[in-house]
Amino acid sequence: MKGFFVVGAARSGTTLITRLLSAHPRIHLHHERRVLELAAIAGALARTGGRPVAEGAGAATHSAKDLASGTHFARSVLQAGAPPGTEWFGDKYPPYAGQVALLAAVFPEARILHIVR
Numbered sequence: 001m002k003g004f005f006v007v008g009a010a011r012s013g014t015t016l017i018t019r020l021l022s023a024h025p026r027i028h029l030h031h032e033r034r035v036l037e038l039a040a041i042a043g044a045l046a047r048t049g050g051r052p053v054a055e056g057a058g059a060a061t062h063s064a065k066d067l068a069s070g071t072h073f074a075r076s077v078l079q080a081g082a083p084p085g086t087e088w089f090g091d092k093y094p095p096y097a098g099q100v101a102l103l104a105a106v107f108p109e110a111r112i113l114h115i116v117r
Helices: 014-022 037-048 064-079 092-106
Strands: 002-008 027-031 088-092 111-113
Touching: 002 027, 002 092, 014 027, 027 037, 027 092, 037 064, 037 092, 064 088, 064 092, 092 111
Parallel strands: 002 088, 002 111, 027 088
Antiparallel strands: none
């Protein structure tokens, strides 16, 4: 499956475009799963042997190595619940508009749909 993300400023139409895309039978979209944070925390847990990670720690507070090692877990979360025949999976999280470079580095094969107004 191929991945993509919908990002953009608040009130720019990210919810509308997400709803329109979700109507397609081969697209499975989540709503604000915060996959960079999931990848960072999964990577940090792997690094620490499962010991707790600092509460509130997000993508910006973890190393690139943590993000990279947690990418598989984050991708699995995005693919979870996708019906048979799904070709594209993704997430809509507008605040990632400020982290497009990081998103592209962690998910280099993903397409990023950046909504501007």
